[in-house]
Amino acid sequence: xxxxxxxxLLVPLALAxxxxxxxxxxxxxxxxxxxxxxDNFLQNLKEVLKTHVASMSKTLSVIxxxxxxxxYFSGINKYGGRSMLIGAVVLYILAEFVxxx
Numbered sequence: 874x875x876x877x878x879x880x881x882l883l884v885p886l887a888l889a890x891x892x893x894x895x896x897x898x899x900x901x902x903x904x905x906x907x908x909x910x911x912d913n914f915l916q917n918l919k920e921v922l923k924t925h926v927a928s929m930s931k932t933l934s935v936i937x938x939x940x941x942x943x944x945y946f947s948g949i950n951k952y953g954g955r956s957m958l959i960g961a962v963v964l965y966i967l968a969e970f971v972x973x974x
Contacts, residue, residue: 923971923974924972927968927971930965930967931968933964934961934962935961937957937961937964938965940957941954941955941957941960941961942958944957945957945958
């Protein structure tokens with residue numbers, strides 16, 4: 874993984890240095906373009922992860938609430954069911970908070 878990253882960074886630098894009259898200017902532009910593309914990738918990754926985490930948390934909170942309601946109202950485990958219902962509400966609120974970031 875490290876060698877692939879190093880290769881990815883060094884090949885454009887070598888090409889920029891050999892194809893220009895001012896190698897340091899080209900190298901600086903190449904480094905800026907690589908850093909910009911990495912920044913864009915990380916921003917997109919953050920948005921995708923935020924969306925998926927919020928979606929999964931909402932789904933899991935509904936499942937947790939249904940199981941908790943079943944346990945509470947059937948009398949099988951009132952304390953555990955009540956705790957699951959409270960946990961479902963807290964998880965849903967946290968999912969909405971993450972979605973709003």
